[in-house]
Amino acid sequence: MNAPGMNAQSDYYYEASARERAQGLLDPGSFTEFMGPQSRCLSPHLAQFNLTGAFDDGIIIGAGLLQGMPVYVAAQEGRFMGGAFGELHGAKLVGLLRAAAAHKITAVLLALDTGGVRLQEANAGEMAISEVLRAIVAARRAGVAVIALVGGRAGAFGGGGIIAASCSRIIVSGHGRISVSGPEVIETNKGVEEFDSKDRGLVWRVTGGRSRALLGGADAYVADRISAFRDAALAQIPNAPPFTLESLQAEQARLSQRLAAYGTCRDATEIWRQAGLEPPAPVADLSEADYAGLSRLPEADHDAR
Amino acid sequence: MEQFQIRIEPARPASGGRRLASLGVNASGNLELLVERSLPPGEAVFDIATAATGFRDLWEAVISDLCARLPVGGLHFSINDGGARPDVVGLRLMQGAALMEQPA
Amino acid sequence: MGLKSWDRQRRERQARLDAAAPLAQGKIVPTARVSALLRALIRPGDRLCLEGDNQKQADFLADALAALDPAEIHDLHIVQSGVVLQAHLDLFERGLARKLDFSYSGPQSAAIARALDAGKIELGAVHTYIELFARYFMDLTPNVALIAAVQADHEGNLYTGPNTEDTPTIVEATAFKSGIVVAQVNKLVDKLPRVDIPGSMVDFVIEADRPFYVEPLFTRDPAAITEVQILMAMMALKGIYAPYGVRRLNHGIGFPTAAIELILPTYGEALGLRGKIATHFALNPHPTLIPAIESGWVEQVHCFGSEVGMDQYMSARPDIFFLGQDGTLRSNRLMCQTAGLYACDMFIGSTLQIDLAGNSSTFTNGRIAGFGGAPNMGADARGRRHASPAWMQAGQEAAGEAGSLVRGRKLVVQMVETFGEKLVPRFVEELDSVRMARDLKLDLAPVMIYGDDVTHIVTEEGIANLLLCRSTEEREQAIRGVAGFTPIGRGRDRAVVERLRARKVIQRPEDLGISPLDATRQLLAARSVQDLVACSGGLYRPPAKFRNW
Numbered sequence: 038m039n040a041p042g043m044n045a046q047s048d049y050y051y052e053a054s055a056r057e058r059a060q061g062l063l064d065p066g067s068f069t070e071f072m073g074p075q076s077r078c079l080s081p082h083l084a085q086f087n088l089t090g091a092f093d094d095g096i097i098i099g100a101g102l103l104q105g106m107p108v109y110v111a112a113q114e115g116r117f118m119g120g121a122f123g124e125l126h127g128a129k130l131v132g133l134l135r136a137a138a139a140h141k142i143t144a145v146l147l148a149l150d151t152g153g154v155r156l157q158e159a160n161a162g163e164m165a166i167s168e169v170l171r172a173i174v175a176a177r178r179a180g181v182a183v184i185a186l187v188g189g190r191a192g193a194f195g196g197g198g199i200i201a202a203s204c205s206r207i208i209v210s211g212h213g214r215i216s217v218s219g220p221e222v223i224e225t226n227k228g229v230e231e232f233d234s235k236d237r238g239l240v241w242r243v244t245g246g247r248s249r250a251l252l253g254g255a256d257a258y259v260a261d262r263i264s265a266f267r268d269a270a271l272a273q274i275p276n277a278p279p280f281t282l283e284s285l286q287a288e289q290a291r292l293s294q295r296l297a298a299y300g301t302c303r304d305a306t307e308i309w310r311q312a313g314l315e316p317p318a319p320v321a322d323l324s325e326a327d328y329a330g331l332s333r334l335p336e337a338d339h340d341a342r
Numbered sequence: 343m344e345q346f347q348i349r350i351e352p353a354r355p356a357s358g359g360r361r362l363a364s365l366g367v368n369a370s371g372n373l374e375l376l377v378e379r380s381l382p383p384g385e386a387v388f389d390i391a392t393a394a395t396g397f398r399d400l401w402e403a404v405i406s407d408l409c410a411r412l413p414v415g416g417l418h419f420s421i422n423d424g425g426a427r428p429d430v431v432g433l434r435l436m437q438g439a440a441l442m443e444q445p446a
Numbered sequence: 447m448g449l450k451s452w453d454r455q456r457r458e459r460q461a462r463l464d465a466a467a468p469l470a471q472g473k474i475v476p477t478a479r480v481s482a483l484l485r486a487l488i489r490p491g492d493r494l495c496l497e498g499d500n501q502k503q504a505d506f507l508a509d510a511l512a513a514l515d516p517a518e519i520h521d522l523h524i525v526q527s528g529v530v531l532q533a534h535l536d537l538f539e540r541g542l543a544r545k546l547d548f549s550y551s552g553p554q555s556a557a558i559a560r561a562l563d564a565g566k567i568e569l570g571a572v573h574t575y576i577e578l579f580a581r582y583f584m585d586l587t588p589n590v591a592l593i594a595a596v597q598a599d600h601e602g603n604l605y606t607g608p609n610t611e612d613t614p615t616i617v618e619a620t621a622f623k624s625g626i627v628v629a630q631v632n633k634l635v636d637k638l639p640r641v642d643i644p645g646s647m648v649d650f651v652i653e654a655d656r657p658f659y660v661e662p663l664f665t666r667d668p669a670a671i672t673e674v675q676i677l678m679a680m681m682a683l684k685g686i687y688a689p690y691g692v693r694r695l696n697h698g699i700g701f702p703t704a705a706i707e708l709i710l711p712t713y714g715e716a717l718g719l720r721g722k723i724a725t726h727f728a729l730n731p732h733p734t735l736i737p738a739i740e741s742g743w744v745e746q747v748h749c750f751g752s753e754v755g756m757d758q759y760m761s762a763r764p765d766i767f768f769l770g771q772d773g774t775l776r777s778n779r780l781m782c783q784t785a786g787l788y789a790c791d792m793f794i795g796s797t798l799q800i801d802l803a804g805n806s807s808t809f810t811n812g813r814i815a816g817f818g819g820a821p822n823m824g825a826d827a828r829g830r831r832h833a834s835p836a837w838m839q840a841g842q843e844a845a846g847e848a849g850s851l852v853r854g855r856k857l858v859v860q861m862v863e864t865f866g867e868k869l870v871p872r873f874v875e876e877l878d879s880v881r882m883a884r885d886l887k888l889d890l891a892p893v894m895i896y897g898d899d900v901t902h903i904v905t906e907e908g909i910a911n912l913l914l915c916r917s918t919e920e921r922e923q924a925i926r927g928v929a930g931f932t933p934i935g936r937g938r939d940r941a942v943v944e945r946l947r948a949r950k951v952i953q954r955p956e957d958l959g960i961s962p963l964d965a966t967r968q969l970l971a972a973r974s975v976q977d978l979v980a981c982s983g984g985l986y987r988p989p990a991k992f993r994n995w
Contacts, residue, residue: 428931429906436962
């Protein structure tokens with residue numbers, strides 16, 4: 038008896054585990070995991086809070102081939118503590134990025150799935166994120182394309198949002214959300230009038246993959262398939278902008294323009310209207326095919342970041 | 343959190359050739375399981391770290407049932423548990439054992 | 447013979463109508479006069495049906511009634527299927543109502559238990575839906591019915607639309623026995639899409655200050671379905687649906703049956719079962735049934751009620767659902783319950799507790815949840831006289847070698863994970879409801895499904911076929927044999943259980959050829975509410991609480 042997909046690798050990105058994503062993004066059978074679960078790299082901090090850990094501290098790192106090209110990959114497990122950064126978790130990623138720079142690897146695929154810093158490891162987690170940012174900059178300076186992939190349940194929030202923004206390119210699916218302060222954090226600090234975190238439609242319109250891609254906050258939008266992320270990564274790697282003063286200035290100019298044009302908008306729909314995009318239906322409700330037919334804002338394709 | 347080890351002499355040695363299997367996630371109501379083929383065939387060891395304290399007897403019952411039903415001799419099971427119910431524990435253990443039955 | 451009058455009820459009715467007439471223009475009463483209307487129509491001691499079931503309630507009229515002065519209106523006897531609103535409880539807390547006969551309480555289950563305990567409610571009985579409906583025509587006929595409709599015209603004709611549910615039954619019982627029918631409507635219109643209730647059965651219509659609220663009660667988010675539930679669903683398909691060839695059935699509203707609905711187009715298809723099982727349903731419009739409908743599994747569905755967001759989808763599938771000429775669903779709880787009772791070969795659903803005899807209940811400590819329709823769905827209909835392969839096969843298995851005249855049996859399947867929330871065992875020595883009945887001195891212990899009606903129990907450990915048990919001891923061991931690591935399960939006699947397994951009274955996943963590695967979410971034909979929307983071609987419009995995109 039053979040039911041579809043039975044006992045086989047699923048292609049759905051959102052539902053996949055970090056390890057399934059890492060394996061599925063690369064050529065079949067080419068993934069070699071560094072510091073896999075049998076090395077038992079558990080967080081040294083969690084036990085002090087009477088919490089059980091994970092054998093890989095919630096991040097899978099390794100090397101493999103992408104259409105024959107050697108690349109590195111890192112994938113966060115969004116279901117373990119919301120994919121949050123702890124000391125060891127961050128150190129694994131920093132090590133991978135440094136190795137990529139040292140060995141002049143063409144690209145690192147960074148499958149982000151994180152709420153930001155792990156509360157129990159606050160300072161160590163904050164430091165880890167800073168070190169990751171520095172390592173990304175160093176890797177990009179060394180010519181490594183660092184491609185962020187965002188399509189898991191935790192999205193890329195807090196420090197994870199900043200990390201995404203510092204990558205060479207960002208690929209996102211409809212499930213993916215990117216932001217720095219999470220919806221609940223904004224509501225708590227600024228009030229429900231500013232942002233109603235329970236209005237999930239609003240949350241996705243503002244932070245979700247479809248809006249981010251339309252506005253240039255992400256460089257490519259893909260369906261919820263591991264294979265789609267893989268194809269988009271292959272397309273984006275050659276286009277990754279160099280990490281130069283010019284590209285930073287271009288990014289600064291792009292963001293200033295965006296702030297000037299849409300800074301007063303309170304919802305993504307206002308931005309679309311102001312930009313002359315009048316989608317036939319709410320963007321979130323379009324089918325993948327109809328969404329693909331929408332044109333992005335003219336400034337969404339850019340040489341920045 | 344509670345940590346303990348259960349050693350058992352299973353009825354049958356594990357078949358198959360796989361050295362390692364990793365499955366599940368340590369999340370609420372779920373667990374992470376690592377299975378390694380690293381012990382003498384007459385022995386099975388379960389290292390458990392669980393968020394729910396006071397259920398050691400239940401773990402022992404689930405594990406002795408598994409060892410009576412499935413060939414798990416020679417396997418070392420390591421578990422990070424986020425408070426999974428026995429039905430989830432049983433399913434994960436069965437899945438781990440089934441994976442190890444696959445060829446190398 | 448003396449001069450007995452035969453129209454006391456009719457004269458009583460007329461007196462009340464006369465008292466209310468100045469408030470109305472024809473049958474139409476302005477919204478602001480709701481309290482005056484109710485005071486003119488209702489008398490102390492009345493038997494009153496305040497339409498309310500598990501989905502739709504006459505909530506505007508309920509609030510108005512609950513705010514009346516108990517010095518003026520008191521000792522009401524409430525006869526309605528659902529006690530679900532705070533206002534329903536307020537009637538008793540404030541002393542307007544005293545006696546209660548009902549079917550379902552859901553969110554108010556704890557409050558009802560407290561009110562009973564405090565002596566605020568005099569409980570008649572907890573009924574099943576059709577049982578209460580039957581009593582509307584026998585000894586619980588309402589004097590006044592306060593009902594809810596979508597639209598009315600100026601003649602008092604009503605459009606109840608997809609959520610028609612209990613309304614025709616309540617109105618039938620009240621209007622033809624000199625009772626008074628008052629309808630709250632969302633909107634007064636000149637022309638109705640269709641007439642669900644003729645105006646001749648309706649006395650007054652009042653526009654509510656807000657549309658009646660409908661709770662999305664039957665939406666199960668596929669994202670929350672677990673691998674254990676998928677394993678159970680696989681066992682049910684392979685171990686029950688397939689061998690009995692069950693085509694006509696009712697599903698409960700739990701996650702395990704939602705999992706079954708979602709693996710029909712994948713696992714069921716791989717087993718070659720399309721067209722052979724699960725073709726005709728008595729079922730609310732479960733969104734999780736969309737993939738099976740879209741892939742051609744389902745021939746038709748008759749509905750007890752509707753479901754929020756499903757209306758457009760159903761309107762676009764007239765071959766599957768029962769629609770009016772206007773193109774919208776017509777549900778009817780009485781008709782659908784009858785279909786479930788007499789024309790279904792199987793009920794399969796979850797429960798909260800099962801004892802060693804197979805009795806089950808959803809009444810747990812401090813909660814009087816009511817039954818709804820489950821006891822009728824989950825009971826062998828002794829009046830059934832038509833044969834079907836599934837029904838006959840179940841009857842044969844129950845009879846064994848004995849009996850030359852074999853009658854059929856309805857398959858009644860309880861599907862439970864052995865542990866519930868917070869590691870509470872689902873298998874128990876004594877049902878909470880039995881203890882509660884003792885404490886509250888109820889005449890009848892509230893059992894949802896009696897053990898002698900249950901034919902199969904499915905847990906993550908396996909399937910127990912109780913039809914094949916030949917003694918109470920065997921039944922008990924068969925139940926213990928699938929009760930997992932609960933104290934009941936651990937108290938099994940291992941040798942007896944293994945003998946039952948050899949006779950296929952108990953079947954484990956491995957006995958059914960099911961690998962635990964296949965029990966993954968990849969088998970689900972939809973993995974999220976968004977997938978269901980896509981599968982429906984955008985016709986299914988889920989309510990905001992189920993959106994995460």
